[in-house]
Every structure is written in C-alpha cells, then in structure tokens.
Amino acid sequence: MSWALDNLDLVWELTLHHIRLSIVPIVLAFVLAIPLGWIANRNKTSRAIVVTTGSLLYTIPSLPLFVILPVIIGTRVLDETNLVVALLIYGVALMMRSATDALGSVDATVLQAADAMGYSAWARFWRVELPLAGPVLLAGIRVVSVSTIALVSVGIIIGSRNLGYLFQDGKQRDILAEVGTGIVASLLIALVFDLIIVLLGRLTLPWTRSDAKRSGSRGSSSQGSDDEALREDPVVATYGEQQR
C-alpha cells in the first residue's frame, strides 16, 4: 500500500496510458463487429466464414501475434500500433461472434411485422434489429472490454508503456508491492470500464431494466429459463462452431 502511495504519480501516468491503449480497440471492435455480424446472418456460408475466422484469429497466442504483426503490416517491431492492432483483432474476433448471435436472436416474426409496416431495410436495421440485439451485444462488449484491458500489459514486452511496466520493473527490482499495485490498478480500470458500459446500456436500452424487474417479481420463472441464464459465455461460444 505504501509503495502505491509513494509512487502515485507513476501509477497514474501508466494508468492513463493503459486506458488510452485499451479504449481504441474496444470501441473499434464494437463498431466493426456489427456489420460483420449482419453479414454473417445473411446465409449459411457467410456465417460459417465469419464464425470460423473469429475462432481462428482468437486462437493465435498474444505474444506471437505481437511479433508477427510488424512483418504483415510493415510497422517497426517496437511500434505501439502493433499492440493496438493485435488487441483490435482479438476484440473483433470475440465481438463478431457476439454480434452474429445477437442479430440472429431477433425474432423473425418481428422483422416480418416491421417489413409489413413499411420499414425500409435500412430503417428496420437501425430501429428494430439493432435495439433488439442490444442486450446480447452489451454482454459481448463487456467481455471484450475486460479481456482487452487484461491483455494490454503484455505489450510491455514489445516496448509499449502501460501498467505492464510495474510488472516488469517490480520483478526486476524484486518489489512485490509494485507488481501487486499493477494488478489492482488493471482490475480497477476493468471494473470502471464495465460500470460505464453497463450504464451506457441502461441509457440506450431503457426497456431491459424494466424487463429485469418484471421477471424478478414474477418469481415463478424457474432458474435457467430466462434469456440471461441461457446466454452462452462469449469466450466459450467463440470456440463452438455448432448452433445450439
């Protein structure tokens, strides 16, 4: 505790770097995954391509990806871009599976009703499909946020300045409190990001809140029957090709 207090300036500076490095991949992953999820729901072939690509990309171990990327995208080995691009690849890989499931979970009869009411394909997507897919998208981006923030610190190995510095420096100088401070700070960032995402979800999807209250007061619904319980763990789902 005293180590963290004595070095508050350093910890704060590294925390800001850590946040800066994680925010870009998280936001971009969300934005890029939605069109990919939409494409995946067009037909069986596009779905197979998106799901398999996501699973394969997510399989590539992090450190190897960090050092292979410079060869592919032509950056310098110690360039920060490598870390951000690698995190973006993992984020998109995870998120496009979530987006595929989210958009696929929208009831077909609802879409037909929207068509019958005269929605254009564009308006139907923005005003019917996307809002209804919201809760599953939200669950997906929460996992992306948590895993991205945890992974940023590995970037210290390829020269990025972030909370990983506390791990490396703490190990080299044998200061356990420094490593511990880094872990706690990283967990705190993940927690704050998660709270912000949940809050944004409440603001943009106000109806999900009242739904939760109603199903809670219903009481009779047996556990495992509501949407929340049946939703698969996103990381596990990334590795499952079969539709259940």
Next chain:
Amino acid sequence: MNFVLDALRYIFDPASWAAGATSPLPLGDRLVEHLEYTAISAGAAALIALPLGFYIGHTGRWRQTVIGVTGAMRALPALGVLFFITMVAGYQLPFLVAATVGSLIALTLLAIPSILAGAYSGLESVDRQTIDAARANGMTEMQILFRVEIPLALPLIIGGLRAAVLQVIATATIASFAGLGGLGRVITSGIALNDFTVILAGALLVTALALVVDGLFAIVQKLTATRFEAGARSGADASVAAVGPE
C-alpha cells in the same frame, strides 16, 4: 517476406532439432515442455473447475457469485499474475523449482474461468423438461448429472476446455519471461540476441501449435455434438439418446 522465409528455414533446419544443441534449442525439447506445461495446468484447472461447474449447473446455487468471480478472474492481467506468483514462490521454494512451480500455479489459475463457464453454462443449456423427465423416471440426482446433463452438455464443456487449453498455450509463452521453459524460450532468446529470425520462428511455432490443438478440439467437439443430434434425428428424443439402453 524475407523474415518469414528465414524463420521457416530456421525451424526446418535439422540442426535446430539436433540433440545437445545450445539453448533455446533443440526445438523438440521446447515443444515437449510446452505440451507438458499445458497438460499439467489445464488438467489441474479441470480438476478444480469441472466438479464446481457441475455442482453450480446442476443445483443452480452460487450462480451469480460464480459468474461474478469468473468475470473478475478474466480481468486479471496474465503477466502480472505470473510475476506475482513466481515472486511469492521464490520466497518460499528452492531457487531451481520456484519459477516452474509458480508459473504452473498461475497458468492453472488463469485456466479456471473458461472451464467453469463451459461447465455451468453447458449444464444450464440442457432442457429443463428433459431433466424433469429423467427425475420422473426415477433417476437419482447423480444419475441425472452423469447420464443426462453431462452427456448433453458435452459440446459446451469441451468448448470451455478448449478455450482454457488455448489460453494456457498462449500464457505459457509469456511465462518464459518469468523463467518457465517451453516455446516461449525461443522468443525470449531471440529478443535477448536481438535476432528477429529467432523471435519470428518462436512465434510461428507457438501459433502452429495453438492452431493444431484447436483443430483437434474442434473435431472432438463436432463428434460429441453430432452423436446426440443423430440420436435426436432418428425419432428418439435427445434425452433418450443420451441415457441409452438401461
């Protein structure tokens, strides 16, 4: 592309695999080490997480708590946990084993969330009516668990193991910075020697290993899934196919 060709040449050079070559060679030894670490850590994590996941999935107790804990464990930065645990191990254990034991404990810890999530979400995905039917047929809770729930949940349980094993393969690579052996050694040596060919060779080897293991898991997962779907298609209810002839 020259870098990649150099790296491939390094990987396929018989001298890189010859016994007695200097560190980080021979590559075969590093590969075997990597597989050993993966088997030990994923195995230990499965011993802890599977029974716990089955209990939660079957009873529905502690569900919210465990979902929270799983999420929090996913937020743990792997590099920090590796360094923290190996340092603590260093204070308690003899110098020669501290890095290995510490790293294996950290890898086990990091593999638990995915296995746990696969186990409880797999059991939860089983149709409630199927379980009620099994209970009405006079099955004991243990029979329901082992003959109905686990067989039906198998694709998701294996999905959890798959995620965990791949995470261990990736994190074991990073663990070479905490003093563990394995293929990560090739990358750390490359960094120390400032030799990008060696770094890239190590990276390509780990990636290839991960993709091969992933492929094997995909095949197993497909086999377990289709076995029951075939049973369901042949007119019998999926639960009957899972229970099989008494």
